Amino acid sequence: MTAPAIVADGVRKRYGDIQAVDGVSLRIEAGEFYGILGPNGAGKTTTLEIMEGVREPDEGRIELFGQSPWPRNLDLLTRIGVQFQASSFLDKMTTRETIRLFASFYRVGARQADAMLERVGLTEFAQVPADKLSGGQAQRLSIACGLVHDPEIVFLDEPTAGLDPQARRNLWDLLRDVNEEGRTVVLTTHYLDEAEVLCDRVSVMERGKVLRTGAPAALVRELDNMVRVSVESGLLTPDAMRDSLKDVGVVDATVEDDGVLLTVTTVAPGPVLSVLADRGALRGLEVRGATLEDVFLQLTGREYRS
Incomplete structure (x- = not known):
């Protein structure tokens, strides 16, 4: 060696x-x-x-x-x-x-x-x-x-x-x-x-x-394929999004709205996309896989700040 x-x-x-x-x-x-x-x-x-x-x-x-x-x-x-x-x-x-x-x-x-x-x-x-x-x-x-x-x-x-x-x-x-x-x-x-x-x-x-x-890549894979789905803020309120997700059986997602984007973090993006389509809330749609920032968040329990 x-x-x-x-x-x-x-x-x-x-x-x-x-x-x-x-x-x-x-x-x-x-x-x-x-x-x-x-x-x-x-x-x-x-x-x-x-x-x-x-x-x-x-x-x-x-x-x-x-x-x-x-x-x-x-x-x-x-x-x-x-x-x-x-x-x-x-x-x-x-x-x-x-x-x-x-x-x-x-x-x-x-x-x-x-x-x-x-x-x-x-x-x-x-x-x-x-x-x-x-x-x-x-x-x-x-x-x-x-x-x-x-x-x-x-x-x-x-x-x-x-x-x-x-x-x-x-x-x-x-x-x-x-x-x-x-x-x-x-x-x-x-x-x-x-x-x-x-x-x-x-x-x-x-x-x-x-x-x-x-x-x-290995650290990211440990996050169980976490995906972030984002649309423009104002199309749905966070509470309305959470309620709609519960109606289709998605209970492990987190929903955040920073005033620019409404973002749903989940391991099941399919139902999230269906909800957004049904509600006509697809403007600015972006789907992203997990990153090292998500790894940091999982490790520390807080968002990464550079």
Whole structure:
């Protein structure tokens, strides 16, 4: 059996009265695209920083390739690449100068640095001051700086936070390519759709604890094929919808109206659609299968908030 790239066993970290990480245990295989997801404050970033060797755990064990990253392990530095949640580039340094500077930390030449700049689509911005790049361009530069020395493990902390939808999807393509080259990628995100698209497996975190781990599709399948049926709000009141569903024997559905959509969540969408058709309430009809958001709701009993 191939040795795992990363092992975490009973990791804990506290800041004053806040238990940021509470007994996290993970095993991440070599070449895996692994997501750590949850809302802000779930403990994702602290968990990642402990893996990177940036922070010391209060308890527990972390190993990368069988070695502890703490205290700062020089043998691991060239084998891991890091993109932090927020990156600040030096004033007045151009994009090319910035990536060449990062490359020099690992004794990587200018030619390889420039090739990485081209790979992330920033060659035409090479002479632009790094602090003048757009949000998506800055994130690409940050990732390029973490990849320039060809690491085996790449840590990405919310790399698409604050980006517009097009910039997010452009970054997804880059991250897929990085993983397909055989690198282990560990991603934290509060975008559940991002985890579903990119990750082989995910761990759902809340209040410092890992609630569930598995492939996104497998976690969703555990929800007994839950389906959401939505129509425009105002066609039926929630109470009228519940009464109509009871009349046809549907008693396990939930009905919510947020003022925009009336949504019925059920494992039996057929009778729901029949009721809506009979009542002439099909305007804006949308039928969606379960998602990781539904997994989170089932695990925590509350809606996901990023």
